[in-house]
Amino acid sequence: MSAKSAISKEIFAPLDERMLGAVQVKRRTKKKIPFLATGGQGEYLTYICLSVTNKKPTQASITKVKQFEGSTSFVRRSQWMLEQLRQVNGIDPNRILHHTCQRYLTDRKPEFINCQSKIMGGNSILHSAADSVTSAVQKASQALNERGERLGRAEEKTEDMKNSAQQFAETAHKLAMKHKC
DSSP: OOHHHHHIIIIIGGGTEEEEEEEEEOOOOOOOOTTSOOOOOOOEEEEEEEEEESSSSOOEEEEEEEEETTOOOOEEEEEEEGGGOOEEEOSSOOHHHHHHHHHHOOSOOOEEESOOHHHHSSOOHHHHHHHHHHHHHHHHHHHHHHHHHHHHHHHHHHHHHHHHHHHHHHHHHHHHHHHHO
């Protein structure tokens, strides 16, 4: 299982949230001051994730998630609502952040500066592909749910038929024993 799917399953799914994207980030290297104890928990990987709630009204948030060395689990460290975002400054930010801001923020949208114009534009091929994949996943999920319901009904009918057959067999046996004597 990839780190992104594990994060989605461990951190967001239990809270009924859907992860839209995640990127692994590295912290800037700091000068080590040997005489100060940092009290850290060792080496770790950090991911910045973008997620939305599944309940209406939908809320988007940015979450910092860490995975410590030697551990397979992930830990939610910080979370900010997308409304708190005021400015995105970067030459190559992730397109999904701009799209999410446009979709989920109604009042005050953050300012995107030093960004490539193609990121700020309308629908891209990647975005269209992501929408079609999402749609296909939703259709497949609905089909699986319907199939599960049909299987459940078939299982109930099978159980009823089994019980009827047992009652018939018992009645036939009693009748055979009665006429045998």
